[in-house]
Amino acid sequence: MASSPETTPAESIAAAAIMQHGRLYTLPPPARHADIIRVIHHETGKPVGGDQGFVTDAGRFVGRKQAWRIANEAGQKIEPISCAPGILFSEHLW
8 A cells, every 4th residue: 555645834934033243032922123222221221233134933034035935835824914925924914
């Protein structure tokens, strides 16, 4: 009896995140990047200038463009907002 190929669920976007000075900052949804910026500033007392992106359910940090592709491929509902298409914002998801 032939076995059927196993399907791997698509990776999806789990949370907004910021990578700053090699450290990953993230908060659970519905936190937005602004919420994370406040946490970083409170913790460090310094301006925030890290890379804004997202964490996937596989634990990877990805930028906004890659996050858009991942969310689309995973079938996550992306709400329309008046921002550049193909670039994911937390407002698209929650």
